[in-house]
């Protein structure tokens with residue numbers, strides 16, 4: 568059996584080695600290392616793939632979130648609502664911009680932000696909602712957009728984990744995750760569904776005026792060379808990363824299908840088990856990009872199970888072990904434990920298994936057999 572890994576970047580690379588190496592070599596030869604033709608090509612390719620009017624490449628997914636918020640002219644003290652159960656980058660940029668983070672609970676079936684919880688914390692100071700499509704499952708965007716419209720709020724999708732996933736509205740319209748809110752961010756960190764070989768990120772929007780602003784902000788607030796109209800940042804996707812992404816973008820749907828197929832095999836093996844909750848696909852199969860395959864382990868010692876898996880050479884991880892409202896940096900007297908019942912429970916139950924494009928049946932069977940055997944004794 569091939570060695571088990573949470574993410575098999577080498578196995579994936581080996582299959583595209585010749586094309587990807589040639590695309591990198593081309594950048595080395597033409598020396599347009601920053602803002603070269605590969606970056607512009609990637610921008611166009613991604614706009615077409617996502618069906619959004621504007622893609623603004625930048626240096627990483629955290630910058631993408633920050634720049635999106637800067638572009639919306641959010642002011643210190645404005646309240647921004649996001650999920651308590653997510654990677655810290657989401658709340659970090661809110662705090663960095665001196666906006667006021669308002670963390671809310673999530674849904675136990677999807678791990679995504681609870682629309683009811685959002686509704687309960689909206690105040691006259693609320694300016695934006697940041698849904699995170701956690702683990703690859705698109706959040707309840709139809710209800711979130713309706714709520715945002717009702718209260719005149721911006722919606723910033725954190726799409727770092729769900730690139731390629733789709734969302735189907737009640738009337739049958741389908742949109743790609745990241746093309747639904749007013750603006751969205753993503754990350755091309757190597758382990759993400761569309762990963763480059765270093766850091767990378769992008770912002771998406773269908774709003775022409777906002778896109779114009781964002782393109783200036785990523786480049787020191789310049790709209791005309793050496794004229795700095797707004798305070799900006801330096802956040803660029805380099806040409807080598809863009810070349811890698813141009814090679815991998817045409818494979819994204821195939822990659823996401825391989826993840827979905829692995830997820831279905833895991834879930835079939837665990838079906839009906841009293842101590843295991845398998846991840847829900849809310850909507851059609853393409854609504855979940857399976858960035859992570861995350862179980863909930865009930866009535867069993869999750870930490871002992873983790874140790875057993877590690878002893879057997881099966882990597883696994885807890886995403887995420889601590890709710891954001893309990894992190895030193897983001898704790899606040901305004902929070903009440905009763906408002907985070909689901910997140911507080913999820914952090915005790917979740918267990919993410921290896922999930923990537925190269926998992927084979929033998930590996931999946933070994934992983935599921937090992938877990939089922941442990942839980943049966």
Ligand SMILES: *Cc1c(COP(=O)(O)O)cnc(C)c1O
Nearest residue numbers: 627628629654656727728754756
């Ligand atoms: C990875 C990730 C980010 C940050 O992306 P970087 O490129 O690592 O800065 C932000 N939000 C979520 C939900 C992520 O998973």
